[in-house]
Amino acid sequence: MPKLYLTFLIVTACSFLHATTIDVRLVIKPGLLTLSNGGTVEVITYNNTDSFSENSALLVWELGDVVNLKIVNNDTQNHGFNADGLTSFGIIPAGDSVIQTINLSNAGVFRYNDNVNPPFNSYLGLSGIIHIKDPSDTTPYFYWDIREIQSNWNPILYGSGIVNLTDYDPDFFTINGNHNPNINLDPIAKVIGNVGVEFKIVLVNNGLSIHSMHFHGYHLLSAADSKHPAFVGREKDTFPLYPHEHLILSCTPDKPGEYPVHDHNLVAVTGGQEYATGMFLTLLIAP
Numbered sequence: 001m002p003k004l005y006l007t008f009l010i011v012t013a014c015s016f017l018h019a020t021t022i023d024v025r026l027v028i029k030p031g032l033l034t035l036s037n038g039g040t041v042e043v044i045t046y047n048n049t050d051s052f053s054e055n056s057a058l059l060v061w062e063l064g065d066v067v068n069l070k071i072v073n074n075d076t077q078n079h080g081f082n083a084d085g086l087t088s089f090g091i092i093p094a095g096d097s098v099i100q101t102i103n104l105s106n107a108g109v110f111r112y113n114d115n116v117n118p119p120f121n122s123y124l125g126l127s128g129i130i131h132i133k134d135p136s137d138t139t140p141y142f143y144w145d146i147r148e149i150q151s152n153w154n155p156i157l158y159g160s161g162i163v164n165l166t167d168y169d170p171d172f173f174t175i176n177g178n179h180n181p182n183i184n185l186d187p188i189a190k191v192i193g194n195v196g197v198e199f200k201i202v203l204v205n206n207g208l209s210i211h212s213m214h215f216h217g218y219h220l221l222s223a224a225d226s227k228h229p230a231f232v233g234r235e236k237d238t239f240p241l242y243p244h245e246h247l248i249l250s251c252t253p254d255k256p257g258e259y260p261v262h263d264h265n266l267v268a269v270t271g272g273q274e275y276a277t278g279m280f281l282t283l284l285i286a287p
């Protein structure tokens with residue numbers, strides 16, 4: 001047997017030996033999201049605990065593992081669960097649950113969403129991030145689940161009413177369901193790092209608008225781009241992000257400091273027409 005082939009067999013066998021099976025349960029639940037002006041709107045989210053979370057769960061899994069994913073639909077409407085390139089559950093009727101086994105054979109970022117009533121159920125909060133990590137990748141990761149809210153749409157859509165996409169005029173803008181300044185208290189989003197130590201940020205646009213994240217202080221390297229794979233390798237300070245697109249950005253800070261990051265689509269830095277209660281946060285880099 002050729003040596004290379006034998007090595008491949010041994011490596012494959014080892015990775016199977018180390019494969020872990022994990023049970024993941026996500027519950028679809030309606031609830032209220034608190035906006036930057038203190039008001040609330042109806043949202044529906046995928047929750048990985050029994051309590052309601054304002055933003056759908058971040059799912060970080062390991063390459064080679066096997067996930068038994070159970071989706072429980074605790075809403076009064078039918079929903080689904082879909083992640084392009086990974087899995088699709090079809091319809092999960094109200095009050096029902098569906099289990100699927102997913103073999104994690106490709107590392108990378110996948111956007112998951114409810115593909116029923118597109119794009120509105122996804123807009124209402126039923127969308128999130130799956131990151132399948134290669135265990136050899138020890139880089140610290142941060143995650144930005146980016147979306148907008150048109151506050152007068154949520155009660156209509158939640159009540160199964162109809163809105164016109166061409167009238168979309170969002171008034172609140174969130175990262176992981178948070179806004180400035182609260183966003184800086186979210187350890188999943190807030191980059192805290194050190195000079196000379198690489199970190200990566202996964203950005204997923206789960207909204208319906210184009211965003212453009214602008215970094216002060218550093219240039220970041222595009223390490224993955226779902227919409228424009230040819231842009232991978234570019235080093236710059238502003239990264240457009242189309243609806244349902246994802247990016248992975250890498251940075252090895254060359255200096256200490258606290259530097260702002262904000263959406264260059266400046267309306268998205270506001271919340272309820274108030275500046276700067278939207279997509280604005282800082283990178284905090286220690287020497």
Ligand SMILES: [Cu+2]
Pocket residue numbers: 214216262
């Ligand atoms: Cu700026």
